[in-house]
Amino acid sequence: MKKWDRNQMAARMARDIPEGAYVNLGIGLPTLVADHIPAGREVILHSENGVLGIGPKPPKGEEDYDLINAGKEAVTLLAGGSFFHHADSFGMIRGQHLDFCVLGAFQVAINGDLANWHTGAADAIPAVGGAMDLAVGAKNVIVMMELLTKAGESKLVERCTYPLTGARCVNRVYTDLAVFDLRKDGVYVLDWVEGMPFEELQQLAVVPLKRAAEARTA
């Protein structure tokens, strides 16, 4: 059994974004999704600092830091892109106009609760950014994360112990071991790494898993 690496996770997620979708990619791992959109498929990327139609990174030396994404990295604009101010940008988010947002997470609960903004440590400087807006706003709230912590504990949990970013908001979780669909009647596995028996995945994830009807068999 070989875990999916970061690019494989991003590619697996990108595969599920249909042509014409409006997508916000969070900082870090989710940003990689942009590089794996299948060729010829038009997907329109949004960044909450006020831009739609983000293109590839600019060549080195051609960065213009008036054109950045939410991670404050220099980006480019595709033909058809547009700029708008923060209230309009978050109106798009909160008003449920984005088809997908892809976020990292500390924990996701089986009811869709998301914890990704604060470890709850007493001395941590709290910082939230746009995470809570995205969590309530996008039509599909997607999480990308490694399934297990470094200590080997599942980040897919019965109930979040970290402070919540949003309640009952996550639809789907892409991990390095499997893809989980969070439904009203439980957590469905859509796909998992080759060579791993479903039972082993179940043991690692701890929370009760079901095989989706459309899932491949291991």
Added chain:
Amino acid sequence: MKKWDRNQMAARMARDIPEGAYVNLGIGLPTLVADHIPAGREVILHSENGVLGIGPKPPKGEEDYDLINAGKEAVTLLAGGSFFHHADSFGMIRGQHLDFCVLGAFQVAINGDLANWHTGAADAIPAVGGAMDLAVGAKNVIVMMELLTKAGESKLVERCTYPLTGARCVNRVYTDLAVFDLRKDGVYVLDWVEGMPFEELQQLAVVPLKRAAEARTA
């Protein structure tokens, strides 16, 4: 004694608008104010349908009905003008960014209550437009009206009998007989037509009047 005509009323009002003021002029009599802004004084006219910097009427035959004011008359745009949508336009109004709005009225009460949208007649089709937004929004809510109804009753009243457009919102009233400043401690007359004794004005207006310290003497 000779009443001020409509142009004299408009000129009297226009005199009190300082350079650089942002002004919304209502339909009808208030629209005339635009023609009487003293030469060389820059005043920026707003119309609630989404334009700042309205210029004079277009020459006949050059009307473009994509460029209209709130009265749906063709207008022109000055250099420096701008267009914006209705939410932004009424944000300007409600957010107290306009220095003046000038409205017509059925009645104004001495506490500043304004009635200008509905006669209260049971069979009338009600219609409000932007009057209520302007009434609460402009820094100075100015009324221009004839002081008396056709039946000779004062439209400056102790208490409005017509349905209100806004409560305690009017600052000043320009009429064909006098200019009234509505203050917390009473109605002050700033100016009145030549040849009319103050006592006669008081009789016509009915509500108790005071002479403003800065008023000219008759």
Added chain:
Amino acid sequence: MIDKTIATAAAAVADVHDGATILLGGFGTAGLPTELTDALVARGARELTIVNNNAGNGDTGLAALIGAGCVKKIICSFPRQADAWHFEKRYRAGELELELVPQGTLAERIRAAGAGVGAFFTPTAYGTDLAKGKETRRIGERDYVLEMPIHADFALIKAHRADRWGNLTFRMTARNFGPIMATAARCTIAEVDEIVPLGQIDPESVVTPGIFVKRIVRVRHAPQSV
């Protein structure tokens, strides 16, 4: 390839269903989506709720829709016009419900729907008959009325230029309700004077980003003056 172009106005409104709530752009003749409105009359869906600044006048456009008996309710700020006879006749006959909303509150309620705001307090109409029965609150030194968003199934608007992603620009005061209505409907349909290649609209000057627009239709008639 994304292409939101629809060949005809009729095709663009073909799925407007009975009972739909429709945001209809325009103030005066500026920004009225006349071809989409004509197509809506032809479509013949019934029991519609229409949101527009006015209530139609003359015999065309919204007035024709009312005349055809398609409209159950109008939400507007200014239904009274000398030639608003179709509205007036049905309103007086009790066949047409009217919800009268101050113009700025109408705009803000539409904007709230598009921006995911659940409700908001506005000072407009406080202390007037139009606030009767509504929740009020004193905040700071001003009194406010609580107002609810106006969500819609469809928005029919008129824009000037579009590209295949649905980005829009408008012409002067024809902008009026278009940009906010585009945000507040599940399906926004824009009729436009011109469809230009992607990238020809300056990204700094896009007024309505394509994310808010599902369908664009090029008008057949010439714009009134360009």
Added chain:
Amino acid sequence: MIDKTIATAAAAVADVHDGATILLGGFGTAGLPTELTDALVARGARELTIVNNNAGNGDTGLAALIGAGCVKKIICSFPRQADAWHFEKRYRAGELELELVPQGTLAERIRAAGAGVGAFFTPTAYGTDLAKGKETRRIGERDYVLEMPIHADFALIKAHRADRWGNLTFRMTARNFGPIMATAARCTIAEVDEIVPLGQIDPESVVTPGIFVKRIVRVRHAPQSV
């Protein structure tokens, strides 16, 4: 003749008083009014409340203002940064109050102040620690938190072009908070790359109409890349 041009950044912020609430534009380095911020540090007003997306980083700009002990409170969405040491030191010492607000709620609260909205219900942060103690309400099928506007005495923003009436355009994502902050302060001051003759900004492309702007200052340094 209206002319909102001020000769220097120092003159533009000369009346910023102790205890003022200041909206400070920018996200990343895009849209940061660096010369106005430097002038504000030099001005030395104390007990300021600063509203910005972040809490300063490095040793310049907002960080310098904090370092100089001018700031009493920060309202922001994301104070945590590797080099936000000025903020961190004073925050941990209890010398600096922090009001943490989700980014979209921050934007909407500023927009509400500018648009005369008294308060609004937002779904953001419902059920989280950032909604603790706040009024909530279920409206339709969503739960909301009541949020208040953020009014300010001054807004300091960075724009691209201006004319003497104060009309503004912005450069790409440097637009960010500028247009909404401009609406929410009693006195909005914009530093700009260029002041052009009246009429040279396309009226369809004005992002911030001059009504929201009291003062414009042309920056002395060259823009980072045009």
